[in-house]
Amino acid sequence: MKRLLSALLILLPLCAQASSTLRCGQGLISTNDSTSVVSSKCGEPLSRDFLGYREVIDEYGFRNEVSVEEWSYGPRNGMYHYLRFEGNRLIKIDSKRGN
Template sequence: MKKLICSLLIALPLTTHASSTLRCDSGLISLQDSTSIVSSKCGEPISREFVGYREVQDEYGFYNEVAVEEWAYGPRNGMFQFLRFEGNRLIKIDSKRGR
C-alpha cells in the first residue's frame, strides 16, 4: 500500500489546494469530523497510513499524545483528496490534481 501512495505522490504536481469541507457520495465532511463520520460518508479510502504520534495541548493546558493518520481518496474528476487526522479528528483536507 505504501508503494501505491508513493506512486500517487510522484505522479502529482506540487500544487495543493486546502479546504475546510469535502463533498463525498453520502454528504459533506468538515474539519473536526471524526474518523467514523468520514468513513460512513466517504467509504473506505484507497489508502490509510499511520504516520505516528503528535503531542497536542488541550484547553486546560495539559499535553496529550494523539495518533496521526493520513487517508487518501480518489481520483474523482482527476483529483485526489488527502485527509489528515489527529486523535481521530479531521484536521486537514488537501486536494491534488493527477496528471
C-alpha cells in the same frame, strides 16, 4: 484615519479563517469531523497511512499524545483528496490533481 484603515486591512486576513469541506457522494465532511463520520460518508479510503504521534496541549493545559493518520481518496474527476487526522479528528483536507 488612513493609518487606522491600513492597519485594519493588514490584520483582516489574520482574523479570517476558511473552513475546509469535501463532498463525498450525498454527504459533506468538514474539519473536526471524526474518523467514523468520514468513513460513513465517504467509504473506505484508497489508502490509510499512519504518520506517527503528535503531542498536543488541551484547553486545560494537559499534554496528550495523539495518533496522526492520512487517508487518501480518489481519483474523482482527476482529483485526489488527502485527509489528515489527529486523534481521530479531521484537521486538514488537501486536494491535488492526479497525473
